[in-house]
Amino acid sequence: MSELGAGIGWPIELSDGLITLRPLHRRDAKSWNAVRSANADWLAPWEATHPEGGGRPLTFGAMVRSFDREARAGRMIPLAVQLHDRLVGQVSVSGIVWGSLRSGQIGYWVDHNVAGQGITPTAVAMMVDHCLFNLGMHRLEVNIRPENTASLRVVEKLGFRAEGIRRRFLHIDGAWRDHASFAITPEDVPGGMLTRWRRSQRVLAAREHEQHTRWSEQT
Numbered sequence: 001m002s003e004l005g006a007g008i009g010w011p012i013e014l015s016d017g018l019i020t021l022r023p024l025h026r027r028d029a030k031s032w033n034a035v036r037s038a039n040a041d042w043l044a045p046w047e048a049t050h051p052e053g054g055g056r057p058l059t060f061g062a063m064v065r066s067f068d069r070e071a072r073a074g075r076m077i078p079l080a081v082q083l084h085d086r087l088v089g090q091v092s093v094s095g096i097v098w099g100s101l102r103s104g105q106i107g108y109w110v111d112h113n114v115a116g117q118g119i120t121p122t123a124v125a126m127m128v129d130h131c132l133f134n135l136g137m138h139r140l141e142v143n144i145r146p147e148n149t150a151s152l153r154v155v156e157k158l159g160f161r162a163e164g165i166r167r168r169f170l171h172i173d174g175a176w177r178d179h180a181s182f183a184i185t186p187e188d189v190p191g192g193m194l195t196r197w198r199r200s201q202r203v204l205a206a207r208e209h210e211q212h213t214r215w216s217e218q219t
Contacts, residue, residue, distance in 0.1 A: 008135055010071040014079070014126045016194065019119060021079040021091060021126055024067060028080065029060040031087045035111050042112045044173060046148055051171045074098065077131070081110060081123045088114050091123045093131055093140065103139040104131065108154070115150060118201065121157045125194040128158075132186045132193075143169060143179040155182045158197055159189070 014021040024032065036043075058066065070076035075096050081089040089110035096104040106127060110120045124142075131137040142160060144151045160182035168176035189196055 008071065008074050008077065010068075010077075012077070012079075012130070014130055016122060016126055018084055019122050019126070020082040021123060022082060023071070024064050024078065024080045024090075026061050026064055028064075028087055032060060032080075035087060035089070039109075039112055043109055046109075046145060046151070047173060049171050049174050051176075070094075077104075077127070079127070081108075081119065083114060083119060088119065089123070091120075091127050093127060096137075101139070102137045103141065104137060105141045105143065107142075108151075120154050121197055122194070124154060125158055125197045128184060128189070128193040132184075132189070139183055139185050142182045144182070145172060145177050146180050152180065157200070158184075158193060160184050161188060 011023045012021075013023075067076065067078040071078060076092065076094045077096070078092040078094075079090065080087050081091055089108065091106065091108040093104040093106050106124060108120055108124055110123075128140055131140055142151075142155050143166065144155065146152075146165070161184065163181045163183055166179045166181050169179040169181075170177060184193070
């Protein structure tokens with residue numbers, strides 16, 4: 001057991017409005033496989049692959065058991081993203097190290113049918129707040145291929161700090177790929193990331209409303 005592994009309180013559930021983050025269960029197999037199949041082409045360029053190729057992928061049940069085992073050991077926080085009662089993606093913190101580092105890496109994906117609706121930024125903000133302010137982690141990283149504009153937009157919206165390019169950092173879609181690295185610490189978001197994200201949404205909505213009003217008056 002890791003130093004603080006027993007203290008992550010697994011299993012956990014986080015909610016904000018219509019969005020819920022929760023562990024995957026074996027009963028999710030049908031809906032998870034359907035979403036992944038429908039998004040296979042959209043997600044393939046950003047999916048991790050094995051450098052040596054081959055090997056059979058884990059069954060859904062084996063994946064859920066692995067997630068649960070890693071979470072109970074304090075090495076991972078793997079959560080499904082649920083909108084209303086529908087599974088639409090995942091957000092996870094992996095590679096968790098405690099001790100004097102207290103860091104982890106965030107990964108996420110979402111169904112392309114709900115992309116652009118603020119679901120991914122909200123889910124990531126919820127996870128960040130939980131890790132930094134509930135669990136006492138100090139640093140969270142997101143590493144993104146520079147070509148992945150949708151994912152880059154998420155960290156831009158949330159105010160992650162850019163830390164440069166990591167050359168050939170991860171094996172993605174069949175080759176070693178460069179990744180842009182971003183990070184956040186509690187000092188960067190003293191009031192919480194979700195609060196800041198909600199505030200920025202309100203400011204943007206007010207600006208759009210003002211622009212629409214001006215356009216209507218001119219026409």
